[in-house]
Amino acid sequence: MDKVLIILGASEFGVLAGKNLGFKVIVISPRSTGISTKVTDQAESIIIVNSLEDEEEIYQKVNDILKIYKKIDLVISFTELGLKSASIISEKLNLPTNHLEVIESTRNKSLMRKIFLKSDILKLNYKAGLISNFHHQELPIQTPFIIKPLDGYGSKNVSFIENHEEWTEWHLKNKEDNDTKWIVEPYIEGPEYSIEAISSKGKHFILGITEKDTTGKPNFIETGHSVPASLNQDLYDQIIHLTKESLTLIGVEYGPSHIEVKWDNKNNKIVIIEMHTRPGGDYIPYLHTLSTGIDQYEIGIRSYYDPSVLELVMTKHVKHSSIKFLTFAEGILLSKGFSDKISDENIKEWDIYYNIGEKVKETADSYSRAGHIIVSSNSRESNKQSFNSFIKNLLIKIY
Template sequence: MTTPAPADGRPRLLMVMPYRQFVRKAQAEGFWVGAVWDPRLESPAYLDDVRALADLYVETDFQDPDALRRTLREVAREHRATVIYHIGREETMVTAHEVAEELHAELNPAEAIRFLADKHAMRDLLARRGLSPVSFEAAPTRREVPGAVERIGCPAVVKPAALAGSRGVFLWQEPQDRATWTALVDAYGYDGPFLVEEYLRGPEYSVETLSRDGHHQVVGITEKLLGPPPLFVEVGHVHPAPLPEDRRRAVEDLTTELLTACGYRFGPAHTEVIWTERGPRIVESQARLGGDRIPRLVELATGLDIEQAIFTALADRPVALSGATATAIVRFFTFPPGRIGEIRGLETIAALPHVDELSLRLSEGDTVPEVRDSKSRHGHVIVSGATAEEARARSAEVLAALEVVIDGTPVRADGRTSVLGTPV
């Protein structure tokens, strides 16, 4: 897929909310990069870095679709953009791709992005194609949700159709859960629309893919480690997932069938699948890379920089995929609420040679916030090992070594409390 070069010899790529590494990696493949951002979505320091890296930096209001459309049209025409691309957060993807299609600067049909960004549209498409059958019902506002839950039957999963990152996803197990669910959506200030689905039981995976000219290559499958209901906040990921060959192939086939049905043509996709007693079932899919540091896990396990590969493919150069030669794990820290008196073990963990990344978003004296979604987790660690067993043992070692004293009680990152230094 070759983009025509303008007068200065570089193809011009206009990106909506490109992260710093996207700007660098696109430029490394020979692209001029224009960056369009909403200043409310990242810190001033972060956006200063993007501004310094990009060939052009523009700010606009992403909450105003008309303003975003107007900005993209004006910037694309003035700076002769040959491609308009968006692989950031889902909320503004459809708008950006509609403008790209209007200006003949698209990599994907806007309809394909709509199917992947809109949970209800995706469920309707799957139902029409007879793929991944799941009982579901749309609820335009919160008032219709209790009735939809009753018709689907408890337990049911209630998803805010217009929120991303697992925000507001809730397992409604009995009628009394209505008060808890109402408090949750109140906290997000969200009134709809919602999607109510049957509760799919089984291990959950994500499939990382790269598409080019409508051909979908599976980069790998990642195992999800989930927290308890009703919120199911992800507490970790393992790449590659330990899957028997027949299950792996079934998960891959269902994922590529979904992407083909959507009309997806180019770029990464992150598709979530649950293996049920009836086989694999699609949870949802997004036209972007997986979050939660999954691209780093892929790189540690396979050697592939999947972010760089996007722009290599866009530059019409081959991308070589290879199987995993190691296992990489990310575990997220989720401590109970309370005031922090002391943090122990960080220096010990940081010195371990198999620790790739370590981040704790808490300091002594802080009040620990409650974890209710992926954005509110308290930090993470990434480890790798030559085998899955070695990687899991190393992850357990780190979680046991990190201890936070909360309201006078030592709590380890593996969830266990301790008395006078002895785990209980």
């Protein structure tokens, strides 16, 4: 009998991984999201819904699929907005999944921080609530601090507050927003990393650690990622220990996870910034595949039904892989191209997100960057040379 995998969200890497594992992959995608030809070529079928967060509509579609195929093996999502629906529907069908409380605890940063209070190495001072819960004349915690939406992602609406004056300005700017729930956390000064993990029946496997580049304060927009991270053994061990403890405490049972951490220069410790029960964005899993040959999407799917995936022997990172994001000046894109043909074998992929004639937006978050380039080679220095050569060769004209 055919194995049937339903993926909520048109994930290119997820669909390909499911197909490689022998599943008939059925994609349920929101009407507002474009679907690439890589998905349409590989998926068994694609079903359009109004929203991935409408679990009732999706459940009806899943029941329609069940009538046709007689059996569904997995319902999963690799995208943030599909995680809750995938959990609810999987539990209704008695399929392996992370419980709804786990999804909510990672999406809602206040719930995550509350759970972390149970652990001395994970707890962090924080305040959370609507704008009405904060007063512009009173600092919520000691400065400097970060304030961001409770369920935010992609560096959207993240603000750095250094003093009382900036807090008052932020409060006045957002005082009419009565719907958004915010979380306030201490600003952690230090380098940032992320961890890709896989869980199966509550046990965890660490795929690798990524070194992150950001614009820094005040918006902390991610500008690049490098694999493997350059770490000494002690810091590496601390990150691994903290990651596994956090996954266990939150209650993650299955699938891929993406955990963002920072080294706290002031207190000499690792601090978890965010957790997600999905792969990292920004092509991070692809960087790890380039470096180790291990596909996080593939082993993530396997983790739901094959605990032996955790026995995978981690190969040494044989390649250094990096992504750099491009930012352009605001204006109308008049032309784009290259002075010479791209022939560098280290360059694995590149893209300019704007077409000629479109308005280039100011880079305000991860969703307004202008393009990217991915390279993989035997050394970081070689990657750097490839990046510099690409940028030197790139011809962009903006008015």
